[in-house]
Amino acid sequence: MRLLLINPNTTQALTERLAVSAGKVLPPDVELVSKTATSGFPYISSRAEAQVTGVGVLEMLAQHADGIDAAVIAAFGDPGLHAARELFDMPVTGMSEAAMIMSLSLGARFAFVTFTRRMVPWYEAQVTAAGLQSRFGGTFVPEAEFQSIERVATDLREPLVETCCQAARAADVLILAGAPIAGLAEEIAGEVPAILIDPIQAAVLQAAALCRLHGRGADKGSFARPPAKESTGLSPALAARFRG
Amino acid sequence: MRLLLINPNTTQALTERLAVSAGKVLPPDVELVSKTATSGFPYISSRAEAQVTGVGVLEMLAQHADGIDAAVIAAFGDPGLHAARELFDMPVTGMSEAAMIMSLSLGARFAFVTFTRRMVPWYEAQVTAAGLQSRFGGTFVPEAEFQSIERVATDLREPLVETCCQAARAADVLILAGAPIAGLAEEIAGEVPAILIDPIQAAVLQAAALCRLHGRGADKGSFARPPAKESTGLSPALAARFRG
Amino acid sequence: MRLLLINPNTTQALTERLAVSAGKVLPPDVELVSKTATSGFPYISSRAEAQVTGVGVLEMLAQHADGIDAAVIAAFGDPGLHAARELFDMPVTGMSEAAMIMSLSLGARFAFVTFTRRMVPWYEAQVTAAGLQSRFGGTFVPEAEFQSIERVATDLREPLVETCCQAARAADVLILAGAPIAGLAEEIAGEVPAILIDPIQAAVLQAAALCRLHGRGADKGSFARPPAKESTGLSPALAARFRG
């Protein structure tokens, strides 16, 4: 099975960080192929950026889908997830949806822990969209500001551990939300009285599981392929995909 | 007050249809400026298309925002609505959100009546996103297929009236959803035992009201402007907007 | 368009305060007519008082409806709102419903800020009745007690600003609830990191918008006029209205 990991941010270092964390849980028969966006933003943190980036995700899928069995959108907030499910005939997962789903078997309530308040409305919109509010304990963010997106996990390690300990009073499963802190869950698990989920790991495991269960993706129902349509101004690969 | 009506579909005839309907309810001090998308699709009917089109909406706003007091995204399903609220310092409304909101003062429950089953998942996602499920009576669609997007309101008039009469058993306010049937509500009101809402009318009235109430739009809170950010591959106008 | 503003409290000074605030957002073609209750309570703050006052609202509407296009019930808590929609053939809005509805386009979550704990259960019952709990962040009240209903906005200005700043952590749109603090939103907007809504402004704008959208009010569906009925012991004007 070949999984395509799409990093919709343009920061290559994040792709590597995500791939390392994902690699730790990959089933033996799964190969991971990672791609970094070449247009868009170094790091997405708003719904405006997610709107733009979601189209980039569709472009990348249109370009790289050949020979791929399932895809993972590697930004918490899942830009383009529902659109991708409609357009592509394979399972597609996102970090926030997959992490929430995995948490449901591990505790009564999940919470998000992230590193900047900017992302809260965008992240929480995913909870609403999934209909999981009754299992949600809130989003927790340290006061401390981060300096560099590539060093968040190091610079904010202590504040994030403290924030996790606070969040543990509101939820029993904590989702460490945001690509820049991929891998942190494993490092700090011993210091937090709650189960920690690394969303990229949840996303690749969920993609692999869906692929074994129903390899064609969401080919019927609400995510069924839209009828063929002509378009203006799209990239050739994406226009071709819409053309059917 | 100058309202910008953005038709995110590339079909000019729809823009005219929407402007006519909107014109019937405009307050005397409001001037309507209409623009039609030049890239994208003739008519949007899926989340994949809405993902792409939402960026087109941001582009159009970036290009035409000067001298404008409020904007209306004139496609039911509200592509780009939340993103636009983040990026622009004026009220922005969408046809589905505004119609749902207006319905709340007119009855106990609203329903959508539309003309093709394709749009149901995309439209119903707006109900979930708005947290209005407890007021929602479902989406109702005639069996008959439409032939041309420009003639839906004429060709399907009778099936739509029948569908409205069925929907009236599940809800007391019916939202005639989809730009191609703008204006139909007024025409068929006498044949349906429920209140009918024309969403473009709701959207311009809501935009005008918000403009009087809080002219700067959602300038604080969850829709506050994201911090300035560099980007790659965006149009100059949109890149400039993200740059702050 | 002529809007009737009904102050269901017997305090004339509140009517003036409400009319001043409403006047700041009135569309140019709208004329405001204000009436103060002559029976009931100086200021309503419980469901028992709202039960009695709601009938007073119906009496006032029955007496003053001639030549009126839409009506506003100017007490947060909306006494008699649903009853009035059934009995009168024009749009009727209430301060709490309208403010909640307007907030939905300005942020993710609204909260109430008010000046006495007495009103909390009555106000929160409006959130439940409207089905908007998933968008509600709670009610926030200063510890300080008010001395005179006519001087609340002055005497409690500082505590209310502080309370708003606390509420801003739970919601991004704050509704300054209660007729005695009409007008305060504008005054303190610069001191609070959230969008503030003045409910009387929302109520008159919503009434004007509904009037343009569907001038006959909720004439079908769940608010349709009840069948004619004889009654005993009602005022002649109200009895006549029930008689049809």
Added chain:
Amino acid sequence: MRLLLINPNTTQALTERLAVSAGKVLPPDVELVSKTATSGFPYISSRAEAQVTGVGVLEMLAQHADGIDAAVIAAFGDPGLHAARELFDMPVTGMSEAAMIMSLSLGARFAFVTFTRRMVPWYEAQVTAAGLQSRFGGTFVPEAEFQSIERVATDLREPLVETCCQAARAADVLILAGAPIAGLAEEIAGEVPAILIDPIQAAVLQAAALCRLHGRGADKGSFARPPAKESTGLSPALAARFRG
């Protein structure tokens, strides 16, 4: 224990019908005192009528509360229930709230069966107010029209049995809603594959139980007595009650 049964309709025959049904389940130490409204409507079927009648309920309680241990508002829709709990120092129950509450221990989902579509919005507002939507299976009404409020239970017996059988597919506990069909549950129980609840029986049993559990009624919290208040235009008994 003395229970006061208040019929807020002016039809004496209904009071008798209600008292007979209530009498069948009264604990041996409970005495029932029944009163019929002298002002208002022969039969309430809208929120406008309930608004007026709710004040009548407060008047009747103010007049007859002496020597009473608990009170029952004997109209489905519970006019004045929350107001009465605030003003009086004893348990007060209503037919719709009590019937819903009792149903929770008898099945997964309750439904209302009633005899005229007019009452649906008013009745369903009680479900929302109680926060019991997830246990609610809908309201079911026969097509047949009733002729006389005093003969509903006889004239519509067959249509109501059929309607119950339909409702039994959506819910396993059926509440026969409306004072004119008090007593019918027992009569038709053998013909319906669901548990039937007679709301007046639920209301007197709930009142007696609350009286044993906490005889002072809801004396603290959200139903606590409002502070003493002067009023204008109320009956002397009710004004005295508000005066504290």
Added chain:
Amino acid sequence: MRLLLINPNTTQALTERLAVSAGKVLPPDVELVSKTATSGFPYISSRAEAQVTGVGVLEMLAQHADGIDAAVIAAFGDPGLHAARELFDMPVTGMSEAAMIMSLSLGARFAFVTFTRRMVPWYEAQVTAAGLQSRFGGTFVPEAEFQSIERVATDLREPLVETCCQAARAADVLILAGAPIAGLAEEIAGEVPAILIDPIQAAVLQAAALCRLHGRGADKGSFARPPAKESTGLSPALAARFRG
């Protein structure tokens, strides 16, 4: 009427404590019969223990049901409640369901106050199962640890009063959850600004009321008796009950 009180814990002292508290509210025509479990745990505090104990409850009911009119499962968390309703032809109530139900007529929101954090997930699962989350204010627990299950009410009296005072900010009706603190509500009522409910009292009152309303228990609908079934390895009494 004979009520069977089943203490599913093996601690006889708790049975006595529960019976004393229940006795204070019993209607004059109701006789209470109490039984203590002879297998299981001294005190249940987890879902694993409740799973095992629920079967014990069925065994005890199968053994002692003769001549009994209604039964009460006297452990907060209601082990075996739904199963018992299916198997036995009489009303069966549980302490958590009954206390929640009774609270609905006494305030806007209920909360649990208990004495050890261990029980929180088990107790809160009852709120979800009953669909009462919108009326729930949370579970409150003192920091102090208890030493002996038989002396909780004495040893933790002060911390529990303090915890109640905190809980009173989140809810207006407090349910003192857990058999070991039966009777405490009455003792500390004067020290807490909220209504206190003693769940065993709610459970016996609810059982008596259901018995008068519908003496056969939930004999139709979702709790109807399952078809006769052979089993392996059950006690003879319970196997006989499943055999029909």
Added chain:
Amino acid sequence: MRLLLINPNTTQALTERLAVSAGKVLPPDVELVSKTATSGFPYISSRAEAQVTGVGVLEMLAQHADGIDAAVIAAFGDPGLHAARELFDMPVTGMSEAAMIMSLSLGARFAFVTFTRRMVPWYEAQVTAAGLQSRFGGTFVPEAEFQSIERVATDLREPLVETCCQAARAADVLILAGAPIAGLAEEIAGEVPAILIDPIQAAVLQAAALCRLHGRGADKGSFARPPAKESTGLSPALAARFRG
């Protein structure tokens, strides 16, 4: 990785049927070990039976947990699932929870299709417990009765296909609920316009994924191991497990 599949029914043929279906999706490094209950019922279809059987599941886990990495409770309705998570230090999944969870990435709404109305209340209680009502489209059951639990999938094939086609109007992902129809999803997929999920496949895939993500199971939070406790009357293996 070794997965233990526990069939809590005493029918050996069902175990084989389940193992065959599970085997089709097993990752290459996963070995499946199946066990059939030796006490209990041939087939569980009520909450009373699930209460008893849940203890059997704990017994079987206590006996067979050695050398096992994760466990699957192979009865839709998940008897003993929450209890098992508390007592055992490995991931445990159930057929209904896993199927619901998997469906969330494949469509907007899931529905259950099963073969006897008896199981509806028990199955639907799982939806409520998981907080997934807003994604649930209902339970659909053919009219036809089954004769033998071992031949359901053959005898009811046609009625089940028809029922699936009806269910496809209410949901886009259908869960074929009940061990006796394991394997049917694959057979009839071509005849149904919706995605079909075979719950045993979802349950083993979810168990394997959880095992890679967090191999110790729910070792913290709401499913954390209860404190050691003495018991009376349990089997030695289960008593030892409670003893810690």
